Amino acid sequence: MNIVYPHTIQNCLGEKLTFLGIETGPEGDKVLVENLVTPQSGPPMHTHFRQDEELTVVSGKLAYQVLGQEPKYAYAGSSVLFKRGVPHRFWNAGEEALICTGWIQPANSIVYYLSAIYAAQNKSGKAQPEAFDAAYLLTRYAHEYDMVEIPPFVRKVIIPITYLIGRLLGKYKHFADAPLPLK
Known part of the structure; x- marks a missing residue:
């Protein structure tokens, strides 16, 4: 990007x-x-x-x-x-x-990450970002950012399943220019 x-x-x-x-x-x-x-x-x-x-x-x-x-x-x-x-x-x-x-x-991926989070909130029309976009961002950048208020069951079960379903459905094409996550 x-x-x-x-x-x-x-x-x-x-x-x-x-x-x-x-x-x-x-x-x-x-x-x-x-x-x-x-x-x-x-x-x-x-x-x-x-x-x-x-x-x-x-x-x-x-x-x-x-x-x-x-x-x-x-x-x-x-x-x-x-x-x-x-x-x-x-x-x-x-x-x-x-x-x-x-x-x-350091700047890292913050501009991309926040731009994508805001876009996902606008897509859903509420504080909780659109589910597939949120699952992608929270999975890809898990070593850089965390949303503390997400319950453990959602974090460990729902988000990974949503991410995998999104991959299978081709939901992540608009993230083609996403910067690589930090290791």
């Missing part, structure tokens, strides 16, 4: 994310982002196994939570760092749009 920056994605849940570009550094490429989140919206609890993520609030009220901890809040000018491997989520806890800038490092 050849991405031209800035690259903007938007899902049906009120999240708009613009990948502004790539900054090269000694610790790897860093993708620069800007996001706009409508009130009470935000991604579910998730993990980036191989990336750090930082958000700086431009305007609005950011609520964030690390798995097992109480929610915390950040306001304009404050930054929040989510270290790789730490399950976390964030959402707009205010009544106006939340605008943040930030980065994810």
Whole structure:
């Protein structure tokens, strides 16, 4: 997938994310982002196994939570760092749009992955992405990303079966340009 920056994605849940570009550094490429989140919206609890993520609030009220901890809040000018491997989520806890800038490092496959997740949410029209697309993405990138709230039975039985059925039915042709997963 050849991405031209800035690259903007938007899902049906009120999240708009613009990948502004790539900054090269000694610790790897860093993708620069800007996001706009409508009130009470935000991604579910998730993990980036191989990336750090930082958000700086431009305007609005950011609520964030690390798995097992109480929610915390950040306001304009404050930054929040989510270290790789730490399950976390964030959402707009205010009544106006939340605008943040930030980065994810190293960039790896994050632009492709999130673009595909947003597209799958838009396809389903709800928070749960379209089942075959979700099964493909969660299987292919299982060593890079995790959706913590998926029940173990779904993770270990339903997703693998859905993935295999999708392969048999030829459901994954639109993922032909998917970047290779990290090993």
